[in-house]
Amino acid sequence: MHPEISSDRPGLCSECGMSLVLAGEKGHGHGDGGKVGADKHRGHKTNIFARKFWVSAVLSLPVIAYSKIFEIIFGQSVPNFPGSEYIPFVLGSLVFFYGGWIFLTSAWREIRGRAPGMMTLIALAISIAYGYSLAVTFGFAGEALYWEITTLIAIMLLGHWLEMRAVTGAQGALKELAKLLPDTAEVARNGQTETVPLAELRVGDFVMIRPGGRVPADGRVSEGQSHLDEAMITGESRPVEKKVGDEVIGGTINKDGSLKVEIIKIGDDTFLSGVMRLVKDAQASKSKTQLLADKAAFYLTIIAIVVGIGTFVGWMFFTTLGVSFAIQRLVAVMVITCPHALGVAIPLVASISTTKAAKNGFLVRERSALEAARKVDVVLFDKTGTLTTGGYGVEKIWAFVDEKEENEVLRTAGSVDSHSEHYIAKAIVDEAKKRELSLDEVAEFSRIAGRGVGGVVGGKKVYVGGAAIIEHVGLEISEAVKVLIEVEEKKGKTIIFVIKEKELMGAIALIDQIRKESSEAVEALKALGVKTAMITGDSEDVAKWVAGELGLDEYYARVLPGEKAEKVKDLQNKGLKVVMVGDGINDAPALTTADIGVAIGAGTNVAIESAGIILMRSDPRDIVKIIRLSKMTYNKMIQNLFWATGYNVVAIPLAAGVLYKAGILLQPAVAAILMSASTVIVAINAVLLRGKELS
Structure with missing residues (x-):
């Protein structure tokens, strides 16, 4: 931001x-x-640090040349001329106010926000050194520290520049998403097309999208049929078929046919903006590990100030080395103890992980949810639409009058069902159309409440419905048919009977088909040591069959939507960490109750408040990716925390001069190099997360 x-x-x-x-x-x-809580460089841009570094580095060279350190290293001095003694003062002041100003203003912001940290320590260090050097320049006895100040500022700017490049790289995926939108759109108006800037596009406009072109905003197909590449947005690897009535996402690429699309969302209302907003919000939110790091950074700042002052007092009043040496030690301690690496350790990993999640098809609304996923004990799946497709399909047809007439049974049922809006009726009609069967005209169509439908086909009365329709007609069925139906229902199938003129013509078995990805997801979760369970409102037989097919550890049948949250609580009361996966609307109470709520199949709806994580696809395998990403993210955070805090154990005593008598002493510039190096190491370690595979 x-x-x-x-x-x-x-x-x-x-x-x-x-x-x-x-x-x-x-x-x-x-x-x-x-609002960007984790952004230590709020309002800063990479090129600002780059420009300030190069200017400060160039100005530092003459300052170093006219310093005693130059004489010590090279054994000779540069030529002097009248006024040359003021070169370190003039150029040192320029570097302090030009290069160091960004640290001073940032420190003021930290102090004003009552959160002293990285910038406060840097500002204190360079201000104390500069103030002392000014006093020496204008008469105070001592040795000015201009070369230390200029090199310190230049090195700090270099470190921040390298860090910002890493941060910018971490956020690069967001920029890539923003670049997915074309600059212009081909709008159809008054029978003609005209090219307009994207900013002029309005809801209700109709745009033409040629093969190879990008969809300019969210819309609905009004003409044409094609396949769209959604990989960069939803993570879907295969092109997705789009036809009239289907919604399309702005930024996706049209692969083959031409489309005419009505624009339904623009600007901040689009799916792409919603994704970027969610990623940004997740990056700005703080997990438990982030809060721990913030607390550690605060205490490290206090330690740096206390140890720095103590070091100054010790060298100043208990040795004969003088004020200049004491101030150098104070500056070195404050710089090397600066919690810069600690400030980068967690936010950069979080930034990369949330962006990586979005590129893999799931959005992190709450960072705490992603962090907690690594410790999950059980994943509780809703059945319909999660483990199954949620759409019924015809699985088998029996013809009881003539075994060769399966298509006739389907055609008769489809003819009557074509007048019904019921989802099972639609599945039967769709199957008839798939087999290219011509449907007959239906007269006297009627709905029989709770039983099925009826109508006259070819002058004969036809009934289509479940077991209750047999009772309604008063028909007797054989024991063989009863056994057949009983066996099939135990396999989770719904049986629809077709009766013509009070004769059982045949039966159709439909099933809420199990997703082929569900079995892979369950196997992968078990490999991770995570238990799997299913919760559904379906019958015991259906639930048992689905659970058996997938090899689930547990299942809960005949659970009403309002009771699902109680089941989640029951599992939690057993000491289990629960992930609930379900519909973001119907399963909202259960998603909210669970330790981690995951809304599956959100599609273009990213505004789901009940879930901490949102899956854009209806693919249960993404749950495995969430857990893997959670573990990878946590490991990177711990590695960074260990490095960011651990090196201080050795660095602080060295900076304070504990080994001075042994000839080991860290100059402020060396302290700055070590501190910057630790920050860059942490940043590089975080960036390595981008190359990790979740599959």
Whole structure:
């Protein structure tokens, strides 16, 4: 987020790709940059640090040349001329105010926010050294520290520049998402097409999308059929078929046919903006590990100030080395103890992990949810639409009058069901169309409440429905048929009977088909040592069959939507960490109750409040990816925390001069190099997470 970026019209931030929002008289901007809690460089840009570093580095060279350290190292001095003694003062002052100003202003922001940290220590160190050097320049007895100040500032700027490059790289995926949108759109108006800038696109406009072109905003197909590449947005590896009535996502690529699309969402309302907003919000939120790091950084700052002052007092009043040496030790301690690496350790890993999640098809609303996923004991899946497709399909057809007439049974049932809106009727009609069967005209169509439907086909009365329709007609069925139906129902199938003129013509078995990905997900979870369970409102037979097919550890049948949250609590009361996976709306109470709520099959709906993590696809294998990413993220955080805090155990005593008598002494510039190096190491370690595979 870059609060300094503004525009006189809506659009995307040139730095991070986020949507610009109305910001009063200032036009359009990011609004309150203060909402980015983990961003230690709020309002800073990479090129600012680069420019300041190069200028400071060049100005530092003459300062070093006119210092005693130059004479000690090279054994000779540079030529002097009238006024040359003021070169270190003049150039040192320029470096302090130009290169160091960014640290001074940032320190003031930390102090004003009652959160002293990295910038406060840097500002204190260079200010004390500069103030002392000024006093020496204008008459105070001692040795000025201008070369230490200039090299210290230059090295600190270099370290921050390298860190910002790493941070920018971590956020690069967001910029890639922002670049998915084309600059213009081909709008159809008054029978003609015209190319307009994306900013002029409005809801209700119709746009033409040629093969190879990008969809400019969220819309609905009004003409044409094609396949769209959604890989960069939803993580779906295969092109997705789109036909009339289907919704399309802005930024996706049209692969083959031409499409005419009605625009239904623009600007901040689009799916792409929602994804970027969720990722940014997740990066700004703080997990338990982040809070621990923040607390450690605060105490490290206090330790640095106390140890720095103690070091100064010790060398100043209990040795004969003088004030200049004492101030050097104070500055070295404050610089090397600076919690810069600690400030980068967690936020950078979080930034990369949340962006990586989005690229893999799931969005992290709450960082705490992703962090907790590594310790999950059991994953509780809702059945319909999660482990199964949620859409019934015809699995088998029996013809009891003539075994060769399966298609006739389907055609008769489809003819009557074509007048019904019931989802099972639609499945039967779809199967008839798939087999290219011609449906007959139906007269006297009627709905028989709770039983099925009826109508006259070819002058004969036909009934289609479940077991209750047999009772309604008053028909007797053989024991063989009863046994057949009983066996099939135990396999989770729904049996629909077709009766013509009070004769059982045949039966159709339908099933809520198990997703082929579900079995892989269950196997992968078991390999991770995670138990799997299913919760459903379906019958015991159906639940038992699905659980058996998938090899689930447990299942809960005949559970009403309002009772699912209680089942989650029961598991939690046993000391288990529970992931609940289900519909973001119907399963909302259970998702909220679980330790981690995961909404599956959200599609373009990213505004689901009940879930901590949102799956854009209906693929249960993504649960495995969540757990793997959680473990990878946590490991990186711990590695970074260990390095960011551990090196201080050795570095602080060296900076304080404990080994001075042994000839080992860290100059402030060397302290700055070590501190910057530790930060860069932490940043590189975090960036390595980008190359990890979740599959």
